Amino acid sequence: MSGRNEILKKLRRAVPAEKAIGYSVPSDETVFADYPDTKEKMKALFAERLKQLHGELINVRDEAGAGEALEQLLGNFPDQSCLAYPPELMEKLTVSNPGLMNRFTGDFNLDLDSPAFAQFSAGITNADFLVARSGSIILTAATAGGRRLSVLPPVHIVIAYAGQIVPSLDSAINKLPDSSYITIITGPSRTSDIEKKLVLGAHGPKRLAVILIG
Amino acid sequence: MSNYSSFIRRSEEKAEDRGHLLKILKAVSTHDSKVEAMKVSQFRDWASARVQAEGIKNHVLENLPELLEQFEEKISARGAEVFWARTTGEAQTHFLDICRQHNAHKVIKSKSMTTEEILLNETIESAGMKVWESDLGEMIVQLAGEKPYHIVTPAMHKSTAEISELFHEKLGTPMTDSAEELTMAARSYLRDAYITADIGVTGANFLIAGEGAIILTENEGNARLTMSCPPVHVVIAGIEKLLPSLEALPLFLPLLATSGTGQQITCYNSIIRGPRQAGEPDGPEKLYIILLDNGRSDLYSSRRFRESLRCIRCGACLNACPVYRTIGGHTYQTTYQGPIGSVITPHLKPMKEWQHLSFASSLCAACTSVCPVKIDLHTLLLENRSEAYSDHATGFLWRVGLKFWAYMFGSRSRLNFFRTIGWIKLPFIRPFIPRGLRKRIPVIPSKSFSNLWSSHERS
Amino acid sequence: MNTAHSKIALFIPCLVDQIYPEIGFAMASLLKHFGYEVNYDSRQTCCGQPAFNAGHRSEAGKVARTFLRVFKEPDIVVGPSGSCTAMIRNYYPVLFKDDHDCDAALALGSKVLEFSEFCQRENLIERIEGKFKALVGFHNSCHSYRELGIGQAPVEMLKRIEGLELRQPAGEPVCCGFGGLFSAKYSAIAAAMANTRLLTFTELGVEYIVSNDPGCIMHMRQEAIDRGIGTPILHLTEFLVKAMNIT
Numbered sequence: 001m002s003g004r005n006e007i008l009k010k011l012r013r014a015v016p017a018e019k020a021i022g023y024s025v026p027s028d029e030t031v032f033a034d035y036p037d038t039k040e041k042m043k044a045l046f047a048e049r050l051k052q053l054h055g056e057l058i059n060v061r062d063e064a065g066a067g068e069a070l071e072q073l074l075g076n077f078p079d080q081s082c083l084a085y086p087p088e089l090m091e092k093l094t095v096s097n098p099g100l101m102n103r104f105t106g107d108f109n110l111d112l113d114s115p116a117f118a119q120f121s122a123g124i125t126n127a128d129f130l131v132a133r134s135g136s137i138i139l140t141a142a143t144a145g146g147r148r149l150s151v152l153p154p155v156h157i158v159i160a161y162a163g164q165i166v167p168s169l170d171s172a173i174n175k176l177p178d179s180s181y182i183t184i185i186t187g188p189s190r191t192s193d194i195e196k197k198l199v200l201g202a203h204g205p206k207r208l209a210v211i212l213i214g
Numbered sequence: 215m216s217n218y219s220s221f222i223r224r225s226e227e228k229a230e231d232r233g234h235l236l237k238i239l240k241a242v243s244t245h246d247s248k249v250e251a252m253k254v255s256q257f258r259d260w261a262s263a264r265v266q267a268e269g270i271k272n273h274v275l276e277n278l279p280e281l282l283e284q285f286e287e288k289i290s291a292r293g294a295e296v297f298w299a300r301t302t303g304e305a306q307t308h309f310l311d312i313c314r315q316h317n318a319h320k321v322i323k324s325k326s327m328t329t330e331e332i333l334l335n336e337t338i339e340s341a342g343m344k345v346w347e348s349d350l351g352e353m354i355v356q357l358a359g360e361k362p363y364h365i366v367t368p369a370m371h372k373s374t375a376e377i378s379e380l381f382h383e384k385l386g387t388p389m390t391d392s393a394e395e396l397t398m399a400a401r402s403y404l405r406d407a408y409i410t411a412d413i414g415v416t417g418a419n420f421l422i423a424g425e426g427a428i429i430l431t432e433n434e435g436n437a438r439l440t441m442s443c444p445p446v447h448v449v450i451a452g453i454e455k456l457l458p459s460l461e462a463l464p465l466f467l468p469l470l471a472t473s474g475t476g477q478q479i480t481c482y483n484s485i486i487r488g489p490r491q492a493g494e495p496d497g498p499e500k501l502y503i504i505l506l507d508n509g510r511s512d513l514y515s516s517r518r519f520r521e522s523l524r525c526i527r528c529g530a531c532l533n534a535c536p537v538y539r540t541i542g543g544h545t546y547q548t549t550y551q552g553p554i555g556s557v558i559t560p561h562l563k564p565m566k567e568w569q570h571l572s573f574a575s576s577l578c579a580a581c582t583s584v585c586p587v588k589i590d591l592h593t594l595l596l597e598n599r600s601e602a603y604s605d606h607a608t609g610f611l612w613r614v615g616l617k618f619w620a621y622m623f624g625s626r627s628r629l630n631f632f633r634t635i636g637w638i639k640l641p642f643i644r645p646f647i648p649r650g651l652r653k654r655i656p657v658i659p660s661k662s663f664s665n666l667w668s669s670h671e672r673s
Numbered sequence: 674m675n676t677a678h679s680k681i682a683l684f685i686p687c688l689v690d691q692i693y694p695e696i697g698f699a700m701a702s703l704l705k706h707f708g709y710e711v712n713y714d715s716r717q718t719c720c721g722q723p724a725f726n727a728g729h730r731s732e733a734g735k736v737a738r739t740f741l742r743v744f745k746e747p748d749i750v751v752g753p754s755g756s757c758t759a760m761i762r763n764y765y766p767v768l769f770k771d772d773h774d775c776d777a778a779l780a781l782g783s784k785v786l787e788f789s790e791f792c793q794r795e796n797l798i799e800r801i802e803g804k805f806k807a808l809v810g811f812h813n814s815c816h817s818y819r820e821l822g823i824g825q826a827p828v829e830m831l832k833r834i835e836g837l838e839l840r841q842p843a844g845e846p847v848c849c850g851f852g853g854l855f856s857a858k859y860s861a862i863a864a865a866m867a868n869t870r871l872l873t874f875t876e877l878g879v880e881y882i883v884s885n886d887p888g889c890i891m892h893m894r895q896e897a898i899d900r901g902i903g904t905p906i907l908h909l910t911e912f913l914v915k916a917m918n919i920t
Contacts, residue, residue: 004298007453007507011279014515023273025461026266032468033258049478134468134479146495147442151435169464176460180292180497181442182485184467189435190481193351193367195374196241197393202350203401204435204482222859229865239869246844536848540865574859576852576866577726578815580845599728608728616724620732623687623718624739633691648857654895656692663685663694664715670698 028168034133035168042132042165049135053187054200056209066159067097069211070124073157074103077121082153084124085145089159122155123205129172130165130210136186137210138172142179150185156205162214217547218570224545225574234371238539241370245533248476256468256478267469268588271524274423274456278514281423281456282505288426292488294501301508305332305450308504310341316446316500318343318412322404324430324437325349326417327365327527328450328506331549334415346407348436350400357384363543365550366474366529371542404436414444414498418451419526420466424459426487428503431470433481441486447498449486452506454514454523460485466526473586474528509562518597522557524587531581531591537574546571553581553591560598565605572598615646626664633662680710682744684752684785687719688887696887699910700753700788702919707797717743722760725768726853734768741765741777750785753910755817755886756853758787763820787817788910789826789885798829805916806836810879812870812893813846814886827885827909834916840877847873849884851892867896875902882906 001009029035036042050057058069070093074082082103084090094100125144127137137158141147150156166172169184176182189204200206215223228234253260274281286296299305309332313321321338323329323345335356338345347356351368355361357380362368369377377396381387387399408414416437420429428449430437441447457466463483471477490497513519532538532552543551548559548568556571572595581591602608622632637643647655681704685697701711721737724730744750752758762785765778772778792798809831817823824846831839850856850866871893874882882904884890894906907915 002298003300003304003507007298007300007505007511008279008282010511011282011453011514014511014520021273021276023270023458024266025270025465028464031258031263031266031465032256034256136479141494141497142491147438147497151438151442169467170461173460173464176485180486180488180491180494182487183438184479184483184485186479186481186483188481189433191350191397191434192475193349193354193369194372194377194393194396196244196370197374199394199397201401202397202434202436203348203404203439222861225859226861229861235865235869250844534845536850536866536869537862540862540869573727573855574862576815576848576850576855576863578848578852579819580815580848583819583845596726596728599726600730601728603728603730612727613729616727616729616732620724620729620735623736626716626718629718648860651857651860654860654899656891656895658692659694661694663690663697663713666694666698667713667715 028133028170032133032168036132037167042167043162046130046132046135046165049133050187050210053135055135055187056207058209058211060211060213062213063092064096066211066213067093067095067100070157070159071097071100073209073211074100074122077103079103080105081119081121082124083120083122083145083149085149086126086143089126090124093159120153122157123149123153124157124159125150127158127160127164128177129175130160130212131169131172131184132165133168134186136169136184138176138182138184140177140179140183141181143177147181150183151204154201154205155207155209156185156188158208158210160210160212162212217567220547221545221570221574224547225541228541228545234542235540237371237373238542241367242533242539245476249472249530249533252472252476252478256472263465263469264586264588266465267586268524270458270462270465271587274458275454275514275520275523278453278456281458282453285421285423285426285456288424289428289488289503290426292426292491294488294503297502297504299504299506299508302332305504305506305508306334306337309334309337309448309450312446312448312502313341313343313413316412318446320407320411321345321413321415322348322407322411322440322444323415324417324432324440325352325368326415326450327362327549328417328452329415330362331508332450332506334450346404346411348404348407348440349432350397350434350436353400353404354380357381361544364529364532365527365552366532371544408439408443411444413446413448414440415448415450416440418449418455419470420457420463421451421455422460422485423456427460428486429463430484430486431467431480431482433475435482438482438484441484442497445498446500446502447486447489449501449503450506451503452508453510454525469586470526470528473530473584513558513561516561519557519561519594521589522554522594524589525554526587528586530584530586534580534584536578536580537576553595554589557591557594557598560602565602569598569602569608572602611646618646630662630664679708680712680748682747682750683711683713684744684750684757685713685717686752686754686757686887688891689753690718692891693887693908696753696908696910699908699914700751702914703910704751706917706919707795707800712747714743720757720760721768722757722764723853725760725764726855730768737765737768738774741774741781744781744785745777748784749791750781751788751791752785753788753885753887753908755787755814755821755823756888758785758790759816759820761785787821787823787885789830790821790823792830793826798826798833801830801833801913801917803833803913803917804835808838808840808878808880809912810840810842810874810877810882812849812874812882812884812889814884814889815846815848817885818846823885827883830909830913831883837916840879842873842877849889849893851886851888853888856892863892864896864899867893868900871897871900871902871904875904879904881912883909883912885909
């Protein structure tokens with residue numbers, strides 16, 4: 001008999017429990033103390049949490065403003081040292097900031113097999129959701145340029161819209177895009193493995209910045 | 215030397231080591247206040263969150279075979295390949311087959327207690343391949359040639375100075391007292407390993423049955439890199455790790471983070487639905503999942519012990535345990551230490567060899583009080599003790615000694631008789647009194663309460 | 674005082690009977706002070722906990738059965754030990770499951786009370802009066818706290834004493850390391866745990882350590898002797914008798 005069948009047989013043979021079968025998942029609103037119930041509270045809480053996590057938040061009015069903010073953030077990075085996705089978003093940002101183009105490789109197509117991928121200064125992505133309660137960013141490999149773009153470079157910049165903010169994770173969990181890989185990012189990478197001392201940028205990005213439009 | 219004797223010896227050494235104790239207490243106290251503060255600030259009612267979590271995990275256990283099949287079906291439909299391993303040996307075999315199939319030479323892995331359980335690193339090295347631990351704590355113990363000290367914080371027993379020395383010796387980095395510099399040294403050392411590894415291995419914090427997914431939680435980003443860069447991703451997970459659907463995550467992710475590290479939620483929580491799919495620019499071409507039994511179905515079959523499979527491996531019981539705090543993780547000599555380890559190890563491995571861990575507890579129940587999924591840990595330790603006795607696994611002297619004790623205490627007249635003849639001082643009694651206790655027997659007054667009461671009442 | 678409950682059967686644990694009779698007498702004096710009639714049935718020897726915790730349930734059962742017989746009649750049973758009370762209330766149902774003495778075990782569980790529980794239930798705390806200037810640390814036994822949910826009552830009782838300043842360690846109570854036979858089997862670990870607990874109190878500068886479990890007291894007293902720590906460690910009843918000046 002295969003390992004699979006033997007394991008399943010053994011489990012099935014075990015005495016059934018007296019407990020009732022069935023479960024309920026409580027809503028985040030009933031579980032969590034800090035659930036924000038208005039749009040203003042959501043935006044404010046997201047900002048507060050991101051700051052506590054040592055992330056950066058820049059509020060802008062529109063895509064043009066986002067382009068300016070991005071140009072400032074990418075400041076001294078060498079030409080063609082940054083990667084961004086999706087191309088449509090980047091096109092919008094560079095319309096009034098053509099100088100920004102120099103920071104990026106060619107036409108924003110990702111050069112995935114390039115050994116230089118590891119040397120990129122910054123990865124810029126969109127997001128699918130922003131979670132207010134935890135100050136988190138949700139993105140996927142299908143919608144944010146793959147798995148590595150948001151984790152390999154030392155700086156990760158997210159271009160997002162205020163309308164993408166949800167109060168808590170349960171609002172987003174049933175609406176996730178179809179992708180092989182979805183990640184919930186809560187602050188820059190960190191570790192306390194050495195005598196509980198907090199260090200940022202363990203393996204993932206040391207800097208996480210969100211440019212929030214609207 | 216038996217496990218029991220070596221445990222006694224090691225625990226005695228550690229108990230005497232004040233330096234070790236102070237190190238642990240320092241690590242534990244800041245951690246404790248952080249965890250307690252987060253329970254209060256994040257949850258409206260931590261106690262009811264525990265009850266909810268217990269209920270969901272109980273549902274999983276009562277439906278385990280069906281949910282496992284559902285998980286396998288869903289994730290296979292998206293291109294993953296699932297193996298079922300009854301034993302450590304089978305898991306190792308599956309893994310090596312995968313390595314051979316892909317002509318692998320280099321393996322990078324993130325922190326996973328199941329990989330420790332199946333001795334994955336030893337397996338990889340015996341097969342002539344190289345393995346890199348990417349989690350900082352695991353990397354530290356790997357370089358030091360040690361086993362993890364704690365299931366969540368593997369290097370908590372090492373000081374900054376010790377780590378600096380270790381890195382200087384093994385990586386050639388300059389000596390420093392900066393945790394940041396040491397972390398950056400680890401980061402650059404591993405960068406190349408991510409890019410050039412043939413296989414990335416992770417465990418799974420949760421398996422999702424309903425949608426077919428693997429959940430990985432971490433702070434460093436090393437697990438994300440491990441499952442993003444190499445062309446093959448292998449997951450090794452215990453069969454009990456299931457949750458019914460993604461909907462349970464908004465409760466379980468904060469629950470795990472709060473209990474384990476006092477964080478609201480860990481830095482990166484990743485949901486893997488399969489290997490890279492069409493239209494995605496990168497990601498592993500192949501995803502293999504090895505589901506591990508290795509004694510879990512035995513725990514499952516036992517009605518009393520099934521609840522121990524609710525465990526989400528948060529480490530809270532280790533942190534709360536005053537025995538763990540005194541002797542540290544290495545003394546247990548098991549993959550899983552602390553209260554949960556003491557409960558499950560005699561079922562995953564022979565009872566006779568590991569039952570002593572269940573006796574190495576004062577039953578203070580701190581573990582039970584902190585478990586986020588309400589496992590009645592201290593009661594299960596008592597159950598193990600009873601089972602050890604039924605299995606004739608407890609020592610001969612104890613059996614005879616306690617039979618005599620029950621005889622003596624079985625009636626007042628017998629008790630008075632033995633007290634009068636000073637039983638505790640009798641030479642043939644001496645071997646029954648444990649060595650450590652012989653010097654600590656308190657002064658026995660000349661009269662017992664019972665002797666004194668009648669004369670007291672008359673006055 | 675509820676006159677229906679004016680007669681109390683004393684529950685004298687084996688440790689108190691054999692090693693610390695003064696704790697039993699202290700408790701009896703306090704109960705008499707509050708106006709209760711106390712009776713002691715010397716047929717009791719032990720609740721069976723040592724054997725039960727060692728996994729030897731049949732031996733524990735033999736001793737526990739004798740214990741059950743002793744307390745068939747009385748309405749209220751009061752004892753100075755949280756761990757023994759917990760044994761009867763929480764674990765006799767396990768020990769006597771599917772046994773012909775099951776009902777008797779459950780009945781006893783509902784009428785046995787640890788001393789501070791009893792005082793709280795009978796509203797005796799407000800009748801505690803005394804003057805005693807001292808810095809006191811209270812060590813809550815793990816079994817009292819986690820098995821029976823006792824925590825507030827002893828602290829409130831101590832606070833009734835004028836001049837007494839309570840200095841409590843922060844956070845949850847930490848085990849002293851007695852654990853019954855655990856301290857016999859793993860004496861080095863148990864001793865280190867006692868030392869850690871004693872240090873917590875000495876660091877707070879207390880002049881007395883008070884506890885509600887004779888096991889904790891025995892274990893910590895022994896460690897204090899070994900370490901040369903002079904802080905007196907008293908049972909709650911002993912301390913109250915002293916502070917309330919009861920003869």
